[in-house]
Amino acid sequence: MALIVQKYGGTSVGSPDRIKNLARRVARFKALGHQIVVVVSAMSGETNRLINLAKEIMPEPDPRELDVMVATGEQVTIGLTSMALMELGLKAKSYTGAQVRIVTDNAHTKARILSIDEERIRADLNAGYVVVVAGFQGVDESGNITTLGRGGSDTTGVALAAALKADECQIYTDVDGVYTTDPRVVPEACRLKSITFEEMLELASQGSKVLQIRSVEFAGKYKVKLRVLSSFEEDGEGTLITFEDSENKDSNMEQPIISGIAFNRDEAKVMVLGVPDKPGIAYQILGPVADAKIDVDMIIQNMGADGTTDFTFTVHKNDMTKALGILNQVQGHIGAREIRGDDKIAKVSIVGVGMRSHVGIASQMFRTLAEEGINIQMISTSEIKIAVVIDEKYMELAVRVLHKAFELEEA
Amino acid sequence: MALIVQKYGGTSVGSPDRIKNLARRVARFKALGHQIVVVVSAMSGETNRLINLAKEIMPEPDPRELDVMVATGEQVTIGLTSMALMELGLKAKSYTGAQVRIVTDNAHTKARILSIDEERIRADLNAGYVVVVAGFQGVDESGNITTLGRGGSDTTGVALAAALKADECQIYTDVDGVYTTDPRVVPEACRLKSITFEEMLELASQGSKVLQIRSVEFAGKYKVKLRVLSSFEEDGEGTLITFEDSENKDSNMEQPIISGIAFNRDEAKVMVLGVPDKPGIAYQILGPVADAKIDVDMIIQNMGADGTTDFTFTVHKNDMTKALGILNQVQGHIGAREIRGDDKIAKVSIVGVGMRSHVGIASQMFRTLAEEGINIQMISTSEIKIAVVIDEKYMELAVRVLHKAFELEEA
Numbered sequence: 001m002a003l004i005v006q007k008y009g010g011t012s013v014g015s016p017d018r019i020k021n022l023a024r025r026v027a028r029f030k031a032l033g034h035q036i037v038v039v040v041s042a043m044s045g046e047t048n049r050l051i052n053l054a055k056e057i058m059p060e061p062d063p064r065e066l067d068v069m070v071a072t073g074e075q076v077t078i079g080l081t082s083m084a085l086m087e088l089g090l091k092a093k094s095y096t097g098a099q100v101r102i103v104t105d106n107a108h109t110k111a112r113i114l115s116i117d118e119e120r121i122r123a124d125l126n127a128g129y130v131v132v133v134a135g136f137q138g139v140d141e142s143g144n145i146t147t148l149g150r151g152g153s154d155t156t157g158v159a160l161a162a163a164l165k166a167d168e169c170q171i172y173t174d175v176d177g178v179y180t181t182d183p184r185v186v187p188e189a190c191r192l193k194s195i196t197f198e199e200m201l202e203l204a205s206q207g208s209k210v211l212q213i214r215s216v217e218f219a220g221k222y223k224v225k226l227r228v229l230s231s232f233e234e235d236g237e238g239t240l241i242t243f244e245d246s247e248n249k250d251s252n253m254e255q256p257i258i259s260g261i262a263f264n265r266d267e268a269k270v271m272v273l274g275v276p277d278k279p280g281i282a283y284q285i286l287g288p289v290a291d292a293k294i295d296v297d298m299i300i301q302n303m304g305a306d307g308t309t310d311f312t313f314t315v316h317k318n319d320m321t322k323a324l325g326i327l328n329q330v331q332g333h334i335g336a337r338e339i340r341g342d343d344k345i346a347k348v349s350i351v352g353v354g355m356r357s358h359v360g361i362a363s364q365m366f367r368t369l370a371e372e373g374i375n376i377q378m379i380s381t382s383e384i385k386i387a388v389v390i391d392e393k394y395m396e397l398a399v400r401v402l403h404k405a406f407e408l409e410e411a
Numbered sequence: 412m413a414l415i416v417q418k419y420g421g422t423s424v425g426s427p428d429r430i431k432n433l434a435r436r437v438a439r440f441k442a443l444g445h446q447i448v449v450v451v452s453a454m455s456g457e458t459n460r461l462i463n464l465a466k467e468i469m470p471e472p473d474p475r476e477l478d479v480m481v482a483t484g485e486q487v488t489i490g491l492t493s494m495a496l497m498e499l500g501l502k503a504k505s506y507t508g509a510q511v512r513i514v515t516d517n518a519h520t521k522a523r524i525l526s527i528d529e530e531r532i533r534a535d536l537n538a539g540y541v542v543v544v545a546g547f548q549g550v551d552e553s554g555n556i557t558t559l560g561r562g563g564s565d566t567t568g569v570a571l572a573a574a575l576k577a578d579e580c581q582i583y584t585d586v587d588g589v590y591t592t593d594p595r596v597v598p599e600a601c602r603l604k605s606i607t608f609e610e611m612l613e614l615a616s617q618g619s620k621v622l623q624i625r626s627v628e629f630a631g632k633y634k635v636k637l638r639v640l641s642s643f644e645e646d647g648e649g650t651l652i653t654f655e656d657s658e659n660k661d662s663n664m665e666q667p668i669i670s671g672i673a674f675n676r677d678e679a680k681v682m683v684l685g686v687p688d689k690p691g692i693a694y695q696i697l698g699p700v701a702d703a704k705i706d707v708d709m710i711i712q713n714m715g716a717d718g719t720t721d722f723t724f725t726v727h728k729n730d731m732t733k734a735l736g737i738l739n740q741v742q743g744h745i746g747a748r749e750i751r752g753d754d755k756i757a758k759v760s761i762v763g764v765g766m767r768s769h770v771g772i773a774s775q776m777f778r779t780l781a782e783e784g785i786n787i788q789m790i791s792t793s794e795i796k797i798a799v800v801i802d803e804k805y806m807e808l809a810v811r812v813l814h815k816a817f818e819l820e821e822a
Contacts (some may be wrong), residue, residue, distance in 0.1 A: 016464070016467040016468050019468060020468065050487065053427070053487070053491065054490065054491065054494060055426040055496045057427050057430060057431065057495045058492050058494035058497060061494060062493065062494050062497055064504075064505075065489075065490040065491075065493045065505055066490065066494075067493050068460070068486060068489060068490040068493075068505050068507070069486070069487050069490035071486070071490065072483035072486045073485050075479060075480070075482070075483045075486070076464070076480050076483050078476075078479060079465065079476040079477065079479040079480035080464065080465065080468050080476075080480065081481075082473065083465060083469035083472055083473050083476050083477075084468045084469070086473055086476075086672065087469050092476075093475075094475075094476055094479050096479070096556075098509070099554055114558065116649045120728045134573060143510055144510075145507075145510075191740075192582075286508075323503050326687065
């Protein structure tokens with residue numbers, strides 16, 4: 001007998017029929033003797049409907065009152081889900097975030113969980129109930145309703161699993177697991193049976209959209225065993241996200257060196273060329289950009305031969321014009337020769353804990369791209385990731401050849 | 412400066428534009444220096460939408476879970492209403508029933524209010540906020556969400572007014588007050604400037620649908636000054652429902668003897684004819700009917716000359732066939748000659764505290780009906796009401812001639 005937290009997203013509860021399907025799945029787990037906590041999102045489309053309704057009254061909705069409204073989305077789903085379980089003869093009971101209580105800070109629309117009072121849930125589980133909890137929402141110390149921001153239901157699921165010391169937190173989505181890369185780009189992409197948290201974090205932040213990154217961090221922090229599964233498949237195993245340390249991982253002979261390939265084309269490149277190479281120059285360039293609340297991803301600086309340096313960084317495409325405007329204002333002050341932007345770029349990353357102990361991964365990546373005539377514009381590395389920026393038009397080609405070069409078809 | 416509770420029903424919050432109208436009205440009261448608590452219902456149609464959604468999952472929805480779902484209707488409205496007030500530059504803050512806290516018993520879908528913690532509301536009012544409270548809902552001692560049943564938002568308004576010792580509780584509806592009778596039947600019907608609680612109770616239970624009867628009882632118990640107003644009119648005075656005692660009332664020379672005429676055609680007549688006139692017979696007839704959970708309204712028994720008696724009572728039209736079936740089963744046992752039903756009847760009542768001290772009201776009523784050739788089938792009286800059952804087809808005629816006979820056009 002295990003204690004399992006199952007989280008179902010908006011499409012899994014998108015209609016009465018979908019909710020009945022969900023209930024049948026829960027009933028199968030219950031029949032195996034497990035204790036089940038179900039976390040549900042709002043029915044797909046409902047959150048947006050409520051936000052749009054609010055905007056008809058107040059173009060920039062008051063955050064406290066918006067949370068009051070938006071939290072009703074999951075509240076409807078917990079009632080429906082509990083009833084669907086009862087129709088199958090199970091004992092079921094619903095809780096809003098406030099009822100649990102899931103206590104958050106008071107940062108409305110993007111609150112963070114501070115604590116969970118799991119006592120009532122545990123009592124209900126012991127009394128044989130399936131407990132159905134509204135995802136995405138909580139309550140602050142003063143009793144105000146809060147929401148966790150988009151994708152927050154994943155975080156609720158993981159946080160509940162942590163508080164209850166659950167054996168597993170299962171995240172049901174419309175994909176059946178984490179893949180070596182996006183199957184729409186590489187039809188040979190394979191589902192990974194398992195992936196480490198570190199890899200998952202890199203994949204998530206590099207553009208893989210299976211899980212909300214905050215929930216992965218949370219799971220890592222509290223060592224919650226996390227599994228991504230399809231809500232449309234009967235007996236899928238999904239992908240297990242493990243928190244084994246790297247030594248265990250390396251000892252696994254079958255573990256591939258590279259777990260997956262992520263990519264995105266949401267970024268643009270900003271180049272500050274011919275800057276005098278002197279201390280403080282990086283701050284003089286990035287300070288004004290940060291002051292304008294523009295997030296910077298990759299940063300690269302190369303020293304030139306003539307005592308000047310070229311400074312390049314990437315921002316979200318939507319921010320490129322703004323960033324260029326800011327730099328044009330300070331160009332004279334920093335003494336840059338030229339400021340230039342390019343939004344026709346893509347970032348491709350290979351991720352894997354195995355690369356830590358294997359030399360030559362980077363050179364294999366670069367050779368593979370070179371063989372296809374793909375020029376690398378920027379390189380950035382971490383312990384378990386190598387990311388390159390290339391011309392946008394080569395993105396799919398790069399992902400395909402790298403997928404093949406690292407033999408991910410056989411993962 | 413007064414403290415006013417204003418309750419707005421489903422049609423008054425039926426669309427963003429209606430809610431903006433409501434906010435403008437509240438702002439006018441606020442500008443006069445009043446403290447305002449706004450109680451709102453769900454947007455019109457929303458409660459039924461949620462109930463139907465629940466029924467798609469569970470044909471007879473679980474009461475606890477149904478309450479969880481249905482309570483979201485008002486929760487959306489309080490958010491929207493608060494934002495509409497903020498858009499007009501007012502400070503506003505919303506509360507669900509659970510947040511107030513409005514504590515009820517745990518009779519889900521028809522809970523009764525036990526207590527209200529008005530402390531936070533009072534603090535907000537003193538800090539200059541308009542406080543917006545979700546009607547129709549509360550929370551039981553264990554923190555389960557409850558609802559008060561249909562029309563329960565009126566009760567929330569009155570209960571809050573009682574707890575806050577408000578100067579007035581204003582109920583905004585789609586009519587502009589209480590009328591001497593239904594203007595659709597008698598175009599000359601007049602709005603009453605005031606009416607006593609006792610009269611209002613009789614009118615409400617006799618088929619006038621302006622206010623939920625429970626809220627009127629509640630207002631009477633806690634001496635809350637209640638006013639019914641139109642949400643579509645700028646400066647209406649509505650009808651004030653007073654709790655003056657009858658002596659004050661009688662001393663008012665201008666007070667009409669009759670306040671209004673109520674009617675309904677929802678009842679059917681059940682006749683048990685030729686029953687032996689002996690003790691216990693009424694119980695033998697009505698016992699089985701009550702056991703079948705059929706509500707009985709009027710009851711009349713007439714002794715005949717031959718030692719038998721005729722027993723007649725009225726039930727809701729929907730229950731007539733069931734009641735007849737039950738009585739046919741016991742006919743032999745009670746020794747009745749015949750059992751007969753008639754659902755082509757109507758009940759017409761005249762109501763007024765003034766009739767207590769005026770003789771001849773009943774005879775005037777009966778004469779008026781006789782002059783039109785309308786036969787009276789049953790008569791029932793209370794301190795401040797005389798009700799008659801007549802053939803359904805004469806109902807409108809009876810209401811019109813009585814309205815004229817008691818000079819209600821000039822009320």
